[in-house]
Amino acid sequence: MTDGQGMHVSDERGLTPADLQSMRFSRASVLRPGYVETEVDRVLSRMAEELARLVAEKAELRDQVRALQAQMEGMEGVVAQQPPSEQALRILSTAQQTADNYVAEAEEFSRQVTGEARAEYEEQIRLARENAGAIIQAAQEAAAKITANATGAPEGGQRSVEELEEQVAYLKAFGQACRVQLRSYLEALITDVETEWGRADPAGLPPGAPRPLAAPAPRGNTASSTTFEANTAAETPPSGEAGNGTVVSAASGAERRP
Amino acid sequence: MDIPAMRANFGKAAATGDEAPLYFYSHLFLSHPETRAMFPVSMAHQRDRLFTALGDVVARVDDLDSLVPILQQLGRDHRKFGTLAAHYPAVGASLLATLEHFDDEWTPELAKDWTEAYTLVSQVMIEAADEAAGQPAWWDAAVVAHERRTIDVAVLRVRPRTPLPYAAGQSVSLETDLRPRLWRYYSPANAPRPDGLLEFHVKARDGGPVSSALVRRVGVGDVLRLGPPMGHLALDPESDRDLLLVAGGMGLAPMKALLDQVARQGPSRRVDLFVGFRTEDHVYDAPELRRLEQEHPWLTVTVAVSHDKNSSLAQGDVGEVVMRHGPWLSREVFVAGPAPMVDDTVSRLLRDGVPRQRLHSEIFAPSRPGPSVDGEVTE
Ligand SMILES: Cc1cc2nc3c(=O)[nH]c(=O)nc-3n(C[C@H](O)[C@H](O)[C@H](O)COP(=O)(O)OP(=O)(O)OC[C@H]3O[C@@H](n4cnc5c(N)ncnc54)[C@H](O)[C@@H]3O)c2cc1C
Ligand code: HEM
Numbered sequence: 001m002t003d004g005q006g007m008h009v010s011d012e013r014g015l016t017p018a019d020l021q022s023m024r025f026s027r028a029s030v031l032r033p034g035y036v037e038t039e040v041d042r043v044l045s046r047m048a049e050e051l052a053r054l055v056a057e058k059a060e061l062r063d064q065v066r067a068l069q070a071q072m073e074g075m076e077g078v079v080a081q082q083p084p085s086e087q088a089l090r091i092l093s094t095a096q097q098t099a100d101n102y103v104a105e106a107e108e109f110s111r112q113v114t115g116e117a118r119a120e121y122e123e124q125i126r127l128a129r130e131n132a133g134a135i136i137q138a139a140q141e142a143a144a145k146i147t148a149n150a151t152g153a154p155e156g157g158q159r160s161v162e163e164l165e166e167q168v169a170y171l172k173a174f175g176q177a178c179r180v181q182l183r184s185y186l187e188a189l190i191t192d193v194e195t196e197w198g199r200a201d202p203a204g205l206p207p208g209a210p211r212p213l214a215a216p217a218p219r220g221n222t223a224s225s226t227t228f229e230a231n232t233a234a235e236t237p238p239s240g241e242a243g244n245g246t247v248v249s250a251a252s253g254a255e256r257r258p
Numbered sequence: 259m260d261i262p263a264m265r266a267n268f269g270k271a272a273a274t275g276d277e278a279p280l281y282f283y284s285h286l287f288l289s290h291p292e293t294r295a296m297f298p299v300s301m302a303h304q305r306d307r308l309f310t311a312l313g314d315v316v317a318r319v320d321d322l323d324s325l326v327p328i329l330q331q332l333g334r335d336h337r338k339f340g341t342l343a344a345h346y347p348a349v350g351a352s353l354l355a356t357l358e359h360f361d362d363e364w365t366p367e368l369a370k371d372w373t374e375a376y377t378l379v380s381q382v383m384i385e386a387a388d389e390a391a392g393q394p395a396w397w398d399a400a401v402v403a404h405e406r407r408t409i410d411v412a413v414l415r416v417r418p419r420t421p422l423p424y425a426a427g428q429s430v431s432l433e434t435d436l437r438p439r440l441w442r443y444y445s446p447a448n449a450p451r452p453d454g455l456l457e458f459h460v461k462a463r464d465g466g467p468v469s470s471a472l473v474r475r476v477g478v479g480d481v482l483r484l485g486p487p488m489g490h491l492a493l494d495p496e497s498d499r500d501l502l503l504v505a506g507g508m509g510l511a512p513m514k515a516l517l518d519q520v521a522r523q524g525p526s527r528r529v530d531l532f533v534g535f536r537t538e539d540h541v542y543d544a545p546e547l548r549r550l551e552q553e554h555p556w557l558t559v560t561v562a563v564s565h566d567k568n569s570s571l572a573q574g575d576v577g578e579v580v581m582r583h584g585p586w587l588s589r590e591v592f593v594a595g596p597a598p599m600v601d602d603t604v605s606r607l608l609r610d611g612v613p614r615q616r617l618h619s620e621i622f623a624p625s626r627p628g629p630s631v632d633g634e635v636t637e
Binding site for chain 1: 301
């Protein structure tokens with residue numbers, strides 16, 4: 001074989017693994033075993049050059065990769081720290097304010113309606129009380145007059161006490177009925193408000209089916225049907241000839257709640 | 259840290275009114291959308307809470323000693339909002355962005371100082387939250403009873419799924435799914451019981467989202483979320499001093515809890531309870547009060563009305579009625595209710611010579627200012 005085989009390597013192309021595999025050196029001579037030294041030396045030096053070039057190229061590439069990586073990381077940092085744009089901030093702020101106003105309006109509506117309803121309720125109660133108070137006072141005065149004027153006649157006195165007590169019971173029932181009626185009226189109003197609230201503030205509603213209103217606790221009341229009779233009866237002026245101290249205390253007891 | 263400079267800087271943001279908090283939250287929600295769900299839908303009234311607190315707290319880091327207990331409580335409390343350690347830097351970044359945005363003279367020094375202060379403050383909060391990791395962030399509690407007592411007062415009994423440790427006289431914050439993310443304080447009306455039940459007395463406020471939902475919409479079976487307890491009313495276990503308890507309206511709840519504790523655990527002592535309402539119709543707990551008075555010979559109960567001339571109950575503001583019954587100089591005194599009632603009662607008792615250290619009070623402050631709060635806040 002000839003040394004020419006080994007030296008096919010072109011300078012431009014550099015040394016490839018295939019070149020090395022196909023490379024054949026010439027036998028030196030019968031006297032000297034081995035390959036021709038010059039050929040081997042030349043190939044070795046070409047290989048050294050090639051390796052150096054590869055090492056340099058690799059380093060260069062590694063630097064490039066590092067630079068790119070750093071750039072990427074830097075970019076990520078920049079992206080994360082990038083503040084939201086002024087425009088986005090403005091849009092979100094406006095949206096938030098719209099939501100706030102929406103809820104505020106619903107709250108204000110609810111506040112007004114409940115407030116007005118309560119004021120009305122309390123005024124009615126007050127009037128009813130005053131009314132009852134005036135009647136009771138008249139009864140007390142009448143009773144006092146009777147006590148002062150009359151002596152004896154225990155039968156009549158007894159009847160008058162009973163009558164007054166009866167009227168007191170009517171008054172109580174009337175007051176109670178009044179409260180109960182107003183209460184259910186107000187309940188209805190408030191239920192409306194609550195429903196309105198639910199509509200105006202959908203986020204405030206539970207997901208899924210609308211929830212039934214909490215049932216109000218049952219309250220002891222049986223007097224509502226007697227309202228108007230009680231009222232009429234109570235307006236009848238008390239009559240009777242005689243009385244005693246118990247009348248007064250029973251009558252003033254009507255102002256007390258049981 | 260240049261604290262005056264930081265305060266001046268915060269002042270500029272605060273001077274814009276609603277703008278700075280709006281900017282802060284928009285910034286936070288845009289850069290960390292996952293935090294949005296922790297806040298209520300409408301933030302009109304709450305908006306400046308967190309933001310103002312941030313400014314207040316962070317600009318006060320020079321007084322860290324007195325701040326630390328508050329911050330620890332705050333950090334533990336924040337777990338109920340779902341706040342995680344990872345959220346703190348997010349809030350910090352948005353705070354800084356806001357402070358920078360509203361200050362033309364923003365400097366790197368300010369940035370450095372705020373960062374330092376914020377880091378310090380949030381560390382205390384995060385550590386306290388971590389230390390509390392053993393207990394729930396909030397307690398789910400099912401409503402087991404709901405009683406309407408008057409047109410706007412309900413008494414609720416709830417059972418937490420896991421025991422909620424608290425002391426009689428404390429309050430817990432509460433959230434209902436009907437009004438998501440709105441947390442309000444309520445005082446249990448009983449001392450801790452073996453069965454874990456808590457009783458709440460709630461008065462619906464006109465236009466008040468949480469209270470009206472609790473009174474008019476919540477029902478048996480609904481689940482409420484309760485936050486960790488807090489508050490300054492508590493009996494000293496070492497003392498058996500006689501008690502004077504004064505309540506305005508819903509202030510009755512913590513007073514009943516204190517009473518309950520005396521009844522359950524002693525030590526035995528005299529207890530005088532005064533409760534004020536506007537009119538007799540507002541007295542939502544009369545049978546129960548009567549029962550307690552009959553059951554306990556050491557207890558007297560006086561119910562007063564301030565706007566009900568026809569009533570046979572004691573007449574006048576409750577503080578006034580209390581003064582008619584004195585002297586109270588040897589008593590341990592507890593007062594709870596709306597601010598004007600508490601202020602009035604406390605100042606009368608102080609004038610009368612009750613030592614300040616024996617006067618304990620809790621104001622049932624509204625969560626936000628409102629038309630009804632100016633002038634007259636009566637039950
Ligand atoms: C320590 C503490 C303990 C409390 N304990 C109880 C309790 O046991 N029972 C109870 O019912 N409440 C209690 N409160 C008050 C409660 O936390 C709420 O503020 C109240 O229920 C109103 O909540 P809301 O969401 O319905 O109305 P908000 O949104 O708070 O307010 C709505 C409107 O009602 C007005 N308003 C709210 N609260 C009051 C008030 N107290 N007086 C006058 N106007 C008011 C507001 O000014 C506003 O205009 C307590 C408060 C504190 C700070
Ligand atoms: C140094 C850090 C912080 C401080 C000093 C702080 C302070 C406060 C204060 C004082 C309140 C009002 C509490 C109340 O009304 O009961 C509050 C509310 C709140 N905070 Fe923080 N906070 C901090 C960090 C955070 C973080 C990191 C989050 C999570 C994103 C967060 C979420 C909330 C929420 C959701 C509320 C309720 C708001 C509302 O009801 O409107 N806070 N904070």
